Amino acid sequence: MYPYIHIGRFSVGTFGILLWFAAVCGCWVLHRNFRRWKIDADAIGIVAIATVAGVVGAKLWHVGEEPRALIHDFWGLVLDRAGFAWYGGLVGAILALIWQGRNYRISGLAMLDLSAAAAAIGYGVGRIGCLVSGDGDYGIPTSLPWGMSFPNGLVPTTQRVHPTPIYELIGALVIGWILWRRGAPDRPKAIGQLTGEYLIYSGIARFLVEFIRINPRIYWGMSNAQVASIASVICGALLIVAAKSRGAVFTPPVTPEPAPASAE
DSSP, X not given: OOSEEEETTEEEEHHHHHHHHHHHHHHHXXXXXXXXXXXXXXXXXXXXXXXXXXXXXXXXXXXXXXXXXXXXXXHHHHXXXXXXXXXXXXXXXXXXXXXXXXXXXXXXXXXXXXXXXXXXXXXXXXXXXXXXXXXXXXXXXXXXXXXXXXXXXXXXXXXXXXXXXXXXXXXXXXHHHHHHHHTOTTSOOBTTHHHHHHHHHXXXXXXXXXXXXXXXXXXXXXXXXXXXXXXXXXXXXXXXXXHHHHOOBOOOOOOOOOOOOOOO
């Protein structure tokens, strides 16, 4: 594992590098989606703002999970380069995408639908950052042939454990592919339906992988992430029902034609 790459006196976290690469992959998918829907929007700017909002949300969610530690070491916990919670990042990114949709005359739910496949792919690629840094997102001990140990990780272990970030990468790629196919222009869906499906698929995937993660069980034998996953699935189902009841289908905004130059 390589938690940091050292360049002279400076060190760069591999998690941060993979987070950047995840944003690039998500940006490419979103750009391709804009192109096939014939939408003139800046995918790079949208993903950049959503990524920053996601990182802030992930940190706030994480520190909120440890109120006692926050009281004893506020700045140490807040400024620590480790410690981010996925669902906090999801909330932050969702709010940023809804806010940015206004700039392109796209409703918040429609913007989320357009970004669903990109979010799934970006999440999966970002999980590789957890793997290479060994930040404790691995699973319980296993005797399976693909088990891995993380002796030099940020949260070291010499036991062979489930490489859960790889499982999550595979699941995210499958989810991203499904959403990409279902979100094609020739298969119009009710506004909000794809977002609901994303919440359901990602919630189920995270709920299942938590059974072999090392996160502590807090509520009714479940981890924080599992409780949030159940909420994600419920919200997704309600969103799909509401979307289908409204029946409104997304129509891309028409880009106004430039005014012809006046003859002199």
